Amino acid sequence: MDFKDLPDEELWLQMQDDLYDGLKDEVVEETKEALARGYSPTEVLAKGLVAGMDIVGVDFRDGVLFVPEVLMAANAMKAGMEILRPLLTQTGAPRIGTMVIGTVKGDIHDIGKNLVSMMMEGAGFEVINLGVNNDADKFVAAVKEHNADILGMSALLTTTMPYMKVVIQALKDEGLRDKVFVMVGGAPVSEAFAEEIEADAYGRDAATAVDIAKRYMAWKNAQRAAT
């Protein structure tokens, strides 16, 4: 049966399955089909792409899926996002917060960081992805320019992760530390390290990072409302 013949609920399931299997072309076609049926870009994002990626996240955590399968699924989600992104901008879909993200100086390993970036975008954040090998000046400038709610820093190497502390010090020096929520992540990073360098949170994986960011924004918005 062609996916165009599927009822809506089954189309979402098919989209999630295809995303899980990393079938980029199918996910693109199904994204277009859902839009053609009159669903908003936000609905397509949530019911198709993010829902599919959530299952991938759970199965990765449980050891059912491994990194290559997650990357294939992420690439499929990215392809779907490329269709939705301009539409989300056009329709003025509400953003729940702004995040600046990048790997720290000396570190070019961006797979995890890109996954977090995409999942954050999927969750409704505006994400400014600075790419790899960023020094403190670049992080600070981007936080200022975009008035970021959250700064995410990533490192894969034990030799580069101490640089996160340099960035946090630079934020303090610029009087920005209390204005931005700092999240750190990457294979060698731990909860204890995050505490040691005075980051606000450690994201063990992309799903956890999104969850923490959403909870932080809910808290921040409640604080704003109360004042």
Added chain:
Amino acid sequence: MRVAFVLCGALAREVIDIARRHGWNVSFYGVDAQAHMRPERIAPLVERKLRELIPRCDRVVVIYGDCGTGGALDDVLRRYNVPRIAGPHCYEMYAGAVFDAMMDEEPGTFFLTDFLLQGFDGLVWKGLGLDRFPELKETYFANYRRVVYLAQRGDDGLASKARAVAERLGLPLEIRHTGYGALETRLVTLMDEIADERYRPRISHESLIINHQSSIMSHES
């Protein structure tokens, strides 16, 4: 004195050769190098070996880097009072003092060792899923700018394999003959001190509690 080495499979051949050259009377217990693909599994795998070995050995030495465990391996070793050779990973151990300079010069450096070249297709290519998903090559390697082969034995066959790997990745190759580098010097220093009573391993009360909690959690999940 009964001394056991718990070592990463990626260092096994080299460490056995070092031990033979220095005439150390030690037993070797390897941990599968594939564990690097899920670094969170390394500390529990090493801990399992420690619990087997400590009751029947006078000393246990762990030959591993931190290897992306985020300090979890060192936390385990502290509980059992077991020393580990210093260093974050084997590339730093082989390259020694010049490792940081190489990374400063080019952060996008992809390292190869004798071990990685011998098993490149299985451990790296297949391990990264590139046999099944060749399109992921760009995702994995887009930010790399060069390959540096840290050669231990100086084998011509491995050098030509390194050239083939660099070509497959589309990157320039640099070969540096490091020998065993700081892996050997640090191990020699540790073995000179190992008879000292402060290196006696123990299965502490804390280890028993943590292990009991972990087994309950894994049973519940």
